[in-house]
Amino acid sequence: MIRLENISKKIGGRTLFEEVSFTFNQGRYGLTGPNGSGKSTLLKIIMGVEPSTTGTVSLPRKVGFLKQRIEDFRDHLVIDTVIMGNARLWKAMQERDSLYEVEMTDAVGIRLGELEEIVAEENGYTAESEAEVLLIGMGIGEELHRKKMHEIPTDRQFRVLLCQALFGNPDALLLDEPTNHLDLESISWLEEFLHQYKGILVVVSHDRHFLNSVCTDIADLDYETIITYPGNYDAMLVTKTAVRSRAEDENKAKEKKISQLKEFVAKFGAGTRASQVQSRVREIDRLQPLELKKSNIQRPFIRFPNPEKQSGQVIFKVEGLSKGYGDHPVIQKLSFEIHRGDKIAVIGNNGKGKTTLLKLLSGVLTPDGGKITLGHGLDIGYFPQNHGDVLNKHTKETAFDWLKTRKSGAYDQDVRGVLGRMLFAGDDAFKPLQNLSGGEAARLIIGGLLLTGPNVLIMDEPNNHLDLEAVSALASGLEDYKGTAIVATHDRELINGFATKIIAFEEDKPHIFAGPLDEYLKKKNEKKSSSRPS
Secondary structure, eight states, X not given: OEEEEEEEEEETTXXXXXXXXXXXXXXXXXXXXXXXXXXXXXHHHXXXXXXXXXXXXXXXXXXXXXXXXXXXXXXXXXXXXXXXXSHXXXXXXXXXXXHTTSOOOHHHHHHHHHHHHHHHHTTGGGHHHHHHHHHHHTTXXXXXXXSBGGGSOHHHHHHHHHHXXXXXXXXXXXXXXXTTTXXXXXXXXXHHHHHHOOSEEEEEOSOHHHHHHHOSEEEEEETTEEEEEESOHHHHHHHHHHHHHHHHHHHHHHHHHXXXXXXXXXXXXXXXXXXXXXXXXXXXXXXXXXXXXXOOOOOOOOOOOOOSSOOOSEEEEEEEEEEEETTEEEEEEEEEEEETTOEXXXXXXXXXXXXXXXXXXXXXXXXXXXXXXXXXXXXXXXXXXXXXXXXXXXXXXXXXXXXXXXXXXXXXXXXXXXXXXXXXXXXXXXXXXXXXXXXXXXXXXXXXXXXXXXXXXXXXXXXXXXXXXXXXXXXXXXXHOSSEEEEEOOOHHHHHHHOSEEEEEOSSSEEEESSOHHHHHXXXXXXXXXXXXX
């Protein structure tokens, strides 16, 4: 078990959690809460990476932890980086290998025997094959296993660190956003792996579908403490909302009763019914409403306005489109059309060309071959994967300043209204761009699209830094949107919420599928099954 005793954490004048005592028993826990609630901080405290203000943590012997700093492993082989997930085994193997290079003495021989015992206890003789199974499951081919980390693509490096956390059958697993750099197939593989995992899992994720699939319990960071709910994320929301609603209803009933009692006391307080008045006073004291702490659940209000001008029927006509980087072709001879009102999810493995396609459609990149014909009357709103492409964080510009420049002649009250809907309340509206978190930056860029009201939305991984409630709000906003939306994402909850068509970057070339994600995946699985030898 993982046991927290009186854990508190304060950052500046802000309290994240106060004297929390909690035990993670056998099971798969989703650690939830909005951006900034302290989820990642709590995982770091549990692992001893970051100190708590007060309290202690007790851990099992072997804990797998998803590290985030790929640069720490840049000069290590991919296979070795995975094996490092078992620190005791890796240390023993390193010492053993170094001793084999020195002169053999009785002391060296005895130590080698001790080290070989440790290697055997930790299943070190099958370590490489176990690491290879994990890597292949994560979509990292054998040709990359003996390369150094910095020699493989960045998204693959993050996958290696996920394999590192899973390696060695740890007693507990702490995973912070494990799906961030995974494609849909790798996410499905990870879900199946975690279903078979028998230890304690604590996972932070903004992928609602993933949490619903994997979790047996939810540990929710709210009211400056941890509250546990049985079931998955959707079940937690139902229970939490019902409990809060019931408490609020009880307080309203008490306030109504208190009002009636106070009327009686005011009316007969100076009369002959003193005993009845005193009983009412005691009843008022007993009925005082519970003080309800403010919940940290916040959901932005995302409703894209109806476009001011209507586009033509054909939005983009793509003919023989090609684009590459140096000698590496990314898109080759691609042709398709996008029509007014299409809601398209762009999916596929990282590095296959999704971002390149969106940049070509939005005009950020120019094609090497072929052409893109833009339809009549297009007004394109673009959300880049790299927020720095539109937010200059090296200036003193504030969120309010930046948003007001999005639309010529915008009134201050309109800008403040959009900021409020995107959870920039009060002085947060004047927060400098350089101080924005990833989630705040994403919400601000979406706010710019709300203010300008384009008739075509092109969005590249807009969910990457958004919390669960913001992703859900974005899905609703896209579903209700009256224009044309083209969104690259791996988030199945978001895709299922809005997409009626799929552009799938598969191994050979991109495919257009006229239907929702579930139908596409069903057809793909049927195709795989039919192609297998009987």
